[in-house]
Amino acid sequence: MSPDIYTGRYAPSPTGPLHFGSLVAAVASYLDARIHQGRWLVRMEDLDKPREMPGAADDILRTLEAYGFEWDGEVMYQSQRHEAYEATLAQLIANGQVYSCNCSRREVADIAHAGIEGPVYPGLCRDGLSRERDTVAWRFKTDAAHLLFRDRIQGQFDHRMQRDIGDFVLKRADGKFAYQLAVVVDDAEQNISHVVRGADLLNSTSRQILLQYSLQLPSPVYAHIPVATNLAGEKLSKQTGAEALSTDNKAQMLSRAFVFLGLNPPSELCHSSVDILWQWANEHWQLEKVPSQTQLISD
Ligand code: GLU
Numbered sequence: 001m002s003p004d005i006y007t008g009r010y011a012p013s014p015t016g017p018l019h020f021g022s023l024v025a026a027v028a029s030y031l032d033a034r035i036h037q038g039r040w041l042v043r044m045e046d047l048d049k050p051r052e053m054p055g056a057a058d059d060i061l062r063t064l065e066a067y068g069f070e071w072d073g074e075v076m077y078q079s080q081r082h083e084a085y086e087a088t089l090a091q092l093i094a095n096g097q098v099y100s101c102n103c104s105r106r107e108v109a110d111i112a113h114a115g116i117e118g119p120v121y122p123g124l125c126r127d128g129l130s131r132e133r134d135t136v137a138w139r140f141k142t143d144a145a146h147l148l149f150r151d152r153i154q155g156q157f158d159h160r161m162q163r164d165i166g167d168f169v170l171k172r173a174d175g176k177f178a179y180q181l182a183v184v185v186d187d188a189e190q191n192i193s194h195v196v197r198g199a200d201l202l203n204s205t206s207r208q209i210l211l212q213y214s215l216q217l218p219s220p221v222y223a224h225i226p227v228a229t230n231l232a233g234e235k236l237s238k239q240t241g242a243e244a245l246s247t248d249n250k251a252q253m254l255s256r257a258f259v260f261l262g263l264n265p266p267s268e269l270c271h272s273s274v275d276i277l278w279q280w281a282n283e284h285w286q287l288e289k290v291p292s293q294t295q296l297i298s299d
Contacts, residue, residue: 006038008069008194010064011183013045014056017244018063020253020298021198021228021236027257028225029196030069033286039072041190042281046079047182052239066247067254068274076190078182085177088185088215089138089170097214098170100136101125112166116159117203119168135173140180140211143169147206152223153290154199159206168207180207188217196287199224199294200235225290228260228298236298254281260298262289 010026012018018026033040042056061075077244092098103111103124112119121139129136132275144161151157159165170181187195187208202224212219228236236242245253254277255270269277 004192004193005191006033006036007191008033008038008196009043009187009190009192010069011042011043011045011186011197012060013048013051013186014053014060015051016053016056016238017059019236019238019242019245020138020256021242022060023067023245023253024224024228024257024298025196025198025261026067026069027254027256027281028290031281032194032223032287033198034282035285036194037192040070041073041076041192042071043076043186043190044078045182046077046181047177047179049079061246064244067245067250068278071166076186078186081182081186081189084185084189085182086169086179089177089205092140092170092214093138095214096141096187098138098140099126100231101167101169102129102173102220115166116164119144120164121142121168123167126167137169137170137173139167140170140207140214141282142210144210147155147210149205149209149219149222151202151205152221153288153292154224154294155204156290157202157206158204161206161210165207174252180204180211184208184211184215184217188212188215190219192220194223196223196225199228200227202294224294225261225291226296229295231297231299233295233297235295251277254278256298260296261288262291 008029010029030040047050048177108119108121112121142161147159147161149157169178171177176262205222251272252270256266258265258281
């Protein structure tokens with residue numbers, strides 16, 4: 001696949017059925033790919049079995065279909081990609097860019113300072129394991145002081161990598177690969193040129209760009225849309241009681257998603273078919289209209 005074809009993706013975690021917040025992310029990535037005559041791929045981020053809800057992956061795909069989304073190619077499942085992640089980790093080990101760490105979570109919490117997303121590990125195991133323990137995690141050596149990137153919606157960022165992020169885990173002691181590694185390997189495998197996703201992942205973006213750089217992979221262009229929250233400012237999710245999307249009011253929910261993303265669909269479209277709504281949105285989608293906030297109340 002030529003890398004100069006716009007290739008976007010939607011990468012849900014099957015922890016529960018789709019809700020309004022996940023619909024918004026799917027709509028934004030889909031419309032942006034479509035207006036660029038691009039491809040739009042779906043990837044199931046099912047790395048964490050215990051957090052998964054049985055049947056959710058199929059349910060998500062059926063709901064996307066009912067809402068009129070058409071993805072290109074086969075759905076990729078992260079649960080089937082362990083060999084690829086293992087090979088990438090082996091490459092990073094061979095290059096000396098990762099090291100094993102057997103500090104417990106408790107020990108890390110005791111010695112770390114707070115970063116932008118959890119504790120910043122001070123590199124205790126960089127020069128060799130410090131404790132007797134059978135299982136090890138693998139950490140990436142974060143040697144960059146700063147990482148600058150530009151987001152198509154949220155603007156310019158300068159993340160202080162050593163100070164605010166530190167050496168992050170790529171494979172946990174329980175053998176699970178971390179999201180940061182899997183997403184970089186899969187975005188590269190699928191030739192993703194443009195990522196459109198929720199702004200809750202803005203802080204992850206610099207780690208992903210750093211990994212891409214280390215692995216000599218191209219970096220996609222990023223656009224982070226506001227996260228849909230409830231009135232209390234909490235991200236809509238299964239945990240915060242977000243309602244599962246119904247297929248009985250598709251046109252209404254799609255119109256609401258368009259409004260959330262800065263479009264202004266005529267009110268009568270709420271009563272039309274999803275095909276007509278998609279046609280209207282294809283003619284009107286402009287990423288520049290998406291509010292440049294990191295979160296927005298959804299009702
Ligand atoms: N699986 C993540 C989620 O459902 C999205 C990851 C990504 O788009 O990079 O929030």
